[in-house]
Amino acid sequence: MDDFSTTEIIEVLGTISFAISGTFAAVQKRLDPFGVLIIAFVTSIGGGTVRDLLLGDTPVAWMRDVNYCLLILVTSILTLFFKHQIKKFKVTLFLFDSLGLGLFTLVGVQKGIIFGLEPGICIALGTITGCFGGVIRDTLLNTIPLIFRKEIYATACIAGGMLYFGMLYFNLAADLAKIIVIVFIVTLRILVVRYKLALPRFGY
Amino acid sequence: MDDFSTTEIIEVLGTISFAISGTFAAVQKRLDPFGVLIIAFVTSIGGGTVRDLLLGDTPVAWMRDVNYCLLILVTSILTLFFKHQIKKFKVTLFLFDSLGLGLFTLVGVQKGIIFGLEPGICIALGTITGCFGGVIRDTLLNTIPLIFRKEIYATACIAGGMLYFGMLYFNLAADLAKIIVIVFIVTLRILVVRYKLALPRFGY
Amino acid sequence: MDDFSTTEIIEVLGTISFAISGTFAAVQKRLDPFGVLIIAFVTSIGGGTVRDLLLGDTPVAWMRDVNYCLLILVTSILTLFFKHQIKKFKVTLFLFDSLGLGLFTLVGVQKGIIFGLEPGICIALGTITGCFGGVIRDTLLNTIPLIFRKEIYATACIAGGMLYFGMLYFNLAADLAKIIVIVFIVTLRILVVRYKLALPRFGY
Incomplete structure (x- = not known):
């Protein structure tokens, strides 16, 4: 039960984070309010929808729980109102x-x-x-998806996933392991972008 | 029973309409006959396929009823034959x-x-x-999907959907409500494009 | 039982072929090693995943059998090691x-x-x-999917499929029919590209 609620809190926080990032990205491209909402929505639910389709866990999550749709709507509208307060736009996104x-x-x-x-x-x-919401957002906004080329985007997810199974193997408390993994992925990604780290490429 | 057949007639008419619009769009891009058929097919079944996938109602509709495939094939071929009679190409599309x-x-x-x-x-x-067939068509033909930016495309669908539930709430006959909603969506979209109406945009 | 193993062998060979073609295509675009693996993976499983989603046969095939993922990984890494031996790069791809x-x-x-x-x-x-793995690969690598315009790509699949049902109708042994169809599709496609055959286009 306790474990369930941790996952639920994580899902709500993730939904909010992606709704904000989607709203920012759409505003930057000067979409109309409806377009902004669509991009916020797609960024937030994209990854989970692809996951549920591949698993066959349908109707997909956001169709069964209208609260997620409301959460995205409210987050996106609030972000639009407060956007003038935010100075470092790209960094926040x-x-x-x-x-x-x-x-x-x-x-x-x-x-x-x-x-x-x-x-x-x-x-x-x-x-x-983790990745598909951002990929769909970038594709719809016609920017090259960040996942290819510039950053070790997906690599952070894979490293985090391996760390999680490693910690479960050594019997770490599940809730603690979860928080460590999240902090690990976020930190890894920020470090990679900050110091412009990248895997070497294969030439032809 | 009566209600069922109304929905069925609406589905057949929609399939024909989108097959014609897909054929026109593909001919405009000078695709070969096979490419034209593919685009007509994808435009017609795209929206319903995405809907059925999200709902988990599989195998998706066109796989269970081969008649829809034949209907699209015949419509597309007839459209190719009669296209020289049509003068205002863009308007018809x-x-x-x-x-x-x-x-x-x-x-x-x-x-x-x-x-x-x-x-x-x-x-x-x-x-x-309503929208996904057109979005996939435009993406495959490498034009920017109409749904983003230029027209209040999806907004017409949402307004129509809300009107439908409003009429059901006031106990209007289902068949009458359906016809009103269809006329409403089509008219709203034509008016919006004709008079170049648009939602205001958020600047950054 | 015998029939089952033939299909299985065909599936393994197809997975290897597409993993190699995906690796080649990604190396040509100078992706980093991780990007190369992703493209190899997507090319190999793309077609089967779309097929399983449309059929509702979920979780999709590669999720149920981790061996396919390992097969793609090993194939892709071996291809990267031997790529310097290969001279006619485009032809091999x-x-x-x-x-x-x-x-x-x-x-x-x-x-x-x-x-x-x-x-x-x-x-x-x-x-x-047959086609979707290549279409997704080309879309991700930002080249125009080969399926539209240049070659009679899908037409070879359709002709092969019709030939297969024709042979089944005349009671040909299933295994023999399978091998004939595969040779037919591969040969047809090579001939079409070699002699630059194409369907005539509809002008507007």
């Missing part, structure tokens, strides 16, 4: 995107475990849940 | 796209009601059913 | 892409037959299974 990435990766890994899938597949599910 | 939008929105809302989903989710399903 | 196309088309048609769908729908499923 990036921070909330990283936060959502860490939170949703864990939600995806957890769901894979509940479905009885193997650790490698659970990590893939976590990566999909 | 736009009219059939609007007609399909109105018809399919209603089909999607109806399906959501049958699955016992909440009104807000039903309207979202209707919007997805 | 094209050959493995054609091979995967033929093999996966048959796998898709077979799965449609197992699900009891009509021949026309089975052929559509085969075409989707």
Whole structure:
């Protein structure tokens, strides 16, 4: 029960983070209010929707619980109102995107475990849940998805997922392991972008 | 029984409308005959397929009823034969796209009601059913999807969906309500494009 | 039983072929090692995933059998090591892409037959299974999908599927029919590209 509510809190926080990052990205592209809401919505639910489709857990999550839709709507509208207070626009967008990435990766890994899938597949599910919202957002806004080329985006999710299974293996308390993984993914991503780290490329 | 056949007629008319609009759009881009058929097919079934996937109502509709595939094939071929008779090409494409939008929105809302989903989710399903065929068509043909930026595309679907639930609330006959909603969506979209109405944008 | 293992061998060979073609395509675009793996993976599983989603056969195939993921990983890494030995890069990429196309088309048609769908729908499923991996690969790598415009890509799948049902109708041994269809699709595609054959286009 306690474990359930931790995951639920993580899911709510991830939904809020991605709704904010989606709203910021859409405002930057000067979409009309309706377009902004659509992008906020898609960024927030994209990863979970792809995950649920692949698992066959349908109707997908946001159709069964209208509260998530309301949460995204309210978050997006509040973000629009407070956007003039925010100075470092790009940094704020990036921070909330990283936060959502860490939170949703864990939600995806957890769901894979509940479905009885193997650790490698659970990590893939976590990566999909974490990354796809941002990928769809970037594709719709016609920017090259960040996941390809510039940053070690998905790598952070995979490293985080492996760390989580490592900690479970050594019998760490599940709630503590979750918080460590989220902090790990967010920190790793920020460090990578801050110091412009990247994997070497294969030339042809 | 009577209600069922009305929905069925609406679905057939929507399939034909979108097959025509898809054929026109593909011919405009000078695709080969096979490419034209693919685009006509994808435009016609795209919205319903995404809807069925999200609902988990699989195998998706067009796989269970081969008649829809034949209907699209025949419509597309007939459109290719008669295209030289048509003078105002862009206007015709736009009219059939609007007609399909109105018809399919209603089909999607109806399906959501049958699955016992909440009104807000039903309207979202209707919007997805109405819009996604056109979005996939535009994406494949490498034009910016009309849904973002230029027109209040999805807004017409949402307004129509809300009107439908409003009329059901006041106990209007279901068949009459359906026809009113379709006429409303088609008219609203045509008026918006004709008079270049748009929601104001948020600047950064 | 014997029939089952033939299909299984075909699926393994198709997975390897597409993993190689995906790796080549990604290396050509100078992606980092992680990006190369992602593209190899997506090319290999893309067609089957879309097929399973449309059928509602979830969790999708690669989630249920981690061996396919390992097979793709090993194939992709080996390809990276041996790439300097390969001289005619584009030709090799094209050959493995054609091979995967033929093999996966048959796998898709077979799965449609197992699900009891009509021949026309089975052929559509085969075409989707064969083509979608390459379409997703090309979309992610930001090249125009080969399926539209340049080559009779999907047409080879459809012709192969029709040939398969023709041979089944005349009671040809299933295993022999399968091998003939695969050779037919691969040969047809190579001939079309070699001699630059194309369907005539409709002008506007």
